Amino acid sequence: MPTRRHFISTATAATLVARADAKPGQKLRVGVMGLSRGKAHINNFAQLEGVEIAYVCDVDQNRLAAGAKFATERQNGKSPKAVTDFRRILEDKDVDILSIAAPNFWHAPATILACQAGKHVYVEKPGSHNAREAELMVAAAQRTTRKVQMGNQRRSAPGFREGIEKLKAGVIGELRYARCWYDNKRTSIGKGKTAAVPAHLDYDLWQGPVPARAYKDNLIHYNWHWHWLYGGGELANNGVHALDIARWALGVDSPTRTSYTGGRYHFEDDQETPDTADATYDFGEVGMSWHGSSCLQRKNEKHSFVSIYGDDGVMSFDGGGYRIHDNAGKLVEENMPSLSDIPHFQNFVNAIRKDEALNAEIADAQKSTMLCHLGNISYREGVQVKGAEAPRKLWQREYSEAWKPAGI
Numbered sequence: 001m002p003t004r005r006h007f008i009s010t011a012t013a014a015t016l017v018a019r020a021d022a023k024p025g026q027k028l029r030v031g032v033m034g035l036s037r038g039k040a041h042i043n044n045f046a047q048l049e050g051v052e053i054a055y056v057c058d059v060d061q062n063r064l065a066a067g068a069k070f071a072t073e074r075q076n077g078k079s080p081k082a083v084t085d086f087r088r089i090l091e092d093k094d095v096d097i098l099s100i101a102a103p104n105f106w107h108a109p110a111t112i113l114a115c116q117a118g119k120h121v122y123v124e125k126p127g128s129h130n131a132r133e134a135e136l137m138v139a140a141a142q143r144t145t146r147k148v149q150m151g152n153q154r155r156s157a158p159g160f161r162e163g164i165e166k167l168k169a170g171v172i173g174e175l176r177y178a179r180c181w182y183d184n185k186r187t188s189i190g191k192g193k194t195a196a197v198p199a200h201l202d203y204d205l206w207q208g209p210v211p212a213r214a215y216k217d218n219l220i221h222y223n224w225h226w227h228w229l230y231g232g233g234e235l236a237n238n239g240v241h242a243l244d245i246a247r248w249a250l251g252v253d254s255p256t257r258t259s260y261t262g263g264r265y266h267f268e269d270d271q272e273t274p275d276t277a278d279a280t281y282d283f284g285e286v287g288m289s290w291h292g293s294s295c296l297q298r299k300n301e302k303h304s305f306v307s308i309y310g311d312d313g314v315m316s317f318d319g320g321g322y323r324i325h326d327n328a329g330k331l332v333e334e335n336m337p338s339l340s341d342i343p344h345f346q347n348f349v350n351a352i353r354k355d356e357a358l359n360a361e362i363a364d365a366q367k368s369t370m371l372c373h374l375g376n377i378s379y380r381e382g383v384q385v386k387g388a389e390a391p392r393k394l395w396q397r398e399y400s401e402a403w404k405p406a407g408i
Contacts, residue, residue, distance in 0.1 A: 026353070028052070029054040030052065030097040031057060031086070031098050033058075033102050033110060034103070035057070035063040036101065038067060040341060041099045042067065046071070051349060054080055055092070055095065060221070063221075067082070087113070089119075097120045098120075103206075104230070105210050105224075105231070107123050107124065108128040108405070109209045111362075112137055114146075115141055120146050120348075121141075122345070123148065124150075131395045132408065134369055134370055137362060141362050149359075149362070150365035153360075154241065154317075157337075159322060160320070164249055167310075171310075171312075171324060173310040173311035173313070175286060175308060176286060176311065177288065177308075178287075179246075180243060181242070184293070188271075190269050197215045209404070213229070216270075218270060235375050236372040238292075239290045239372055247367065247368050250283070254370070254388060255281040256283060257387075258384065258385040259279070259375075260277060260278070261277060261379065274292070276292065277292050313327055313332070320339035378390075
């Protein structure tokens, strides 16, 4: 078996893209990595014409078996290959797409390797664990001319797209500010204990690019989000969705000033990231904020997902669409269809087959993710970040040597 380094040096776009440059009508073969959220990927791809789930992949044998069964059911009895190591997918020249729903710390390393193997990539949000990874994955997509779509699916939702067009046409006048909210009722993650690795889990491969740590019994499969070593907290978990809509609406890229303040107020446990915090971004002529409350739902406050403020009113995005209120608070227009992931996956497939523009192309999508990275740097360092001049020590992470991306 070739090493990862050997794989990178030999798997060039020139030698591996022939199959992945699909023609209209050609069947696209997909490998899905990570089979919790990945089940939604399977379900969405299975509903698209001319797409086959060829592989499913997970480091947890229980999830792998369940994912394989799920995929078989969704494609009328046709079973995918089930693998623990996603590199088996990249080695198959007949696979066109790697669809990544593994933890955040795998997003960029797996995307980079997939692009170098000639595969197109659908990668869940946030797409990168840190700012340097964001830069490297964008460079890899551009260098290999692969289609890379991030999973901020509202970019393809008809109701959201209609709302954005109305904002551009001036429906609420000159735009000034955007506010985003996230309210939830998460419980304590407790205090984990070092334990034996379960027999069904390949923990070494789960850690992958992250420096090796002893297995803890309260980390997998979700609570890694709340440890800086693995995740980016709620800002990178759910905040990225809302901030992406706000940035899209306001037509901005990079903030001139970023601050993120708050704390872990509700429980004394292993969580390192804040449960209640406010991120604010100044872009000069406009601004935006994200208000996160992970452990107190605040139902009486009736927050919108995203609200855009203009001189002549407010557009609020919720569900799959928008509402417009005038400055007196009167509802003047609404379009609130249900939200579906299907248009986003269809847009990705159309981009591969027909060269349709991606709605969340990775270079633009990572501008939204970068807001999360800058916010987390501000929080961890206790400083206001000016422009992209963030403290360099948090610009990138430490890696296990075996999985360290080129360029680090």
